[in-house]
Amino acid sequence: MNDVAITTAKRATDSQLRTVKRLMDYFHLPFLARQKSSITSLMKRHKLTLLFVVEAERVYLTDGEVKLFWHPNTALLKLKEDSCGPLIRALDVEPGNSVLDCTLGLGGDALLIADAVGESGCVTALESNPYIAYLTECGIGESSYRVIRNLAARISIINDDYCNYLFALAADAFDCIYFDPMFKVTNKASIGIDALRTFANRAPLSRRVIDLALAKARRRVVVKARFSSGALESLKPDYIIGERRPGRVVYGVFLKD
Numbered sequence: 001m002n003d004v005a006i007t008t009a010k011r012a013t014d015s016q017l018r019t020v021k022r023l024m025d026y027f028h029l030p031f032l033a034r035q036k037s038s039i040t041s042l043m044k045r046h047k048l049t050l051l052f053v054v055e056a057e058r059v060y061l062t063d064g065e066v067k068l069f070w071h072p073n074t075a076l077l078k079l080k081e082d083s084c085g086p087l088i089r090a091l092d093v094e095p096g097n098s099v100l101d102c103t104l105g106l107g108g109d110a111l112l113i114a115d116a117v118g119e120s121g122c123v124t125a126l127e128s129n130p131y132i133a134y135l136t137e138c139g140i141g142e143s144s145y146r147v148i149r150n151l152a153a154r155i156s157i158i159n160d161d162y163c164n165y166l167f168a169l170a171a172d173a174f175d176c177i178y179f180d181p182m183f184k185v186t187n188k189a190s191i192g193i194d195a196l197r198t199f200a201n202r203a204p205l206s207r208r209v210i211d212l213a214l215a216k217a218r219r220r221v222v223v224k225a226r227f228s229s230g231a232l233e234s235l236k237p238d239y240i241i242g243e244r245r246p247g248r249v250v251y252g253v254f255l256k257d
């Protein structure tokens with residue numbers, strides 16, 4: 001991909017240049033010296049569609065408008081509030097279980113599931129966008145919060161499309177399989193901050209893929225959606241967990257026969 005590159009803050013430190021080197025080696029992307037250029041002019045000059053920017057405190061991916069970076073806030077909030085919440089109830093997981101999270105994104109749900117399955121359990125998380133997978137893997141694995149780093153150690157991140165991965169998977173490979181596809185309608189509260197949406201794979205989830213996942217799960221498949229959006233209803237889950245009010249996040253549970 002030659003329309004993607006890496007740059008740094010205007011004054012690059014040695015540590016930023018080490019991060020650049022790591023990114024270059026990983027993705028085989030070119031490095032562009034930032035000098036005094038703005039991000040917009042650098043992208044225009046080199047006809048880039050995406051640019052990684054390595055700054056002192058973070059690495060972000062931008063399309064020139066939106067910035068995507070991993071931040072601990074959402075994960076910490078989720079871990080604080082949801083450990084007995086609807087996602088874990090829908091998955092019905094316990095210590096020692098194995099879970100396949102088909103839609104890693106920024107990893108908040110994967111961390112929550114890693115917490116629920118405990119040290120003896122494991123989570124495999126798939127992400128089809130290589131840049132999102134990378135940002136999340138570095139974000140959780142190198143977080144300054146020990147609780148996040150410890151949970152990250154239970155998660156194996158794989159850059160793959162869930163259709164490919166599920167197709168090649170053996171039957172009964174995981175206790176549960178989880179999907180959190182991008183919602184069609186953005187929640188009003190998150191308009192403008194939902195940077196993930198810009199870069200994410202937005203293909204809808206089909207009943208055919210759920211049936212494939214059911215064949216590979218030992219117990220159940222769970223799908224997150226917004227109640228009344230039509231997305232979950234058309235997939236015909238066995239039951240729904242969560243507050244049944246329009247726009248609220250709910251979880252559809254599909255049981256193995």
Ligand SMILES: C[S@@+](CC[C@H](N)C(=O)[O-])C[C@H]1O[C@@H](n2cnc3c(N)ncnc32)[C@H](O)[C@@H]1O
Nearest residue numbers: 103105106107108109127128161162180200201
């Ligand atoms: C709504 S986000 C998931 C958010 C995540 N649960 C969290 O807590 O941060 C959906 C993610 O799944 C990814 N995705 C969508 N379709 C996919 C597919 N077919 N295979 C793998 N990943 C996919 C998107 O790129 C996006 O990053």
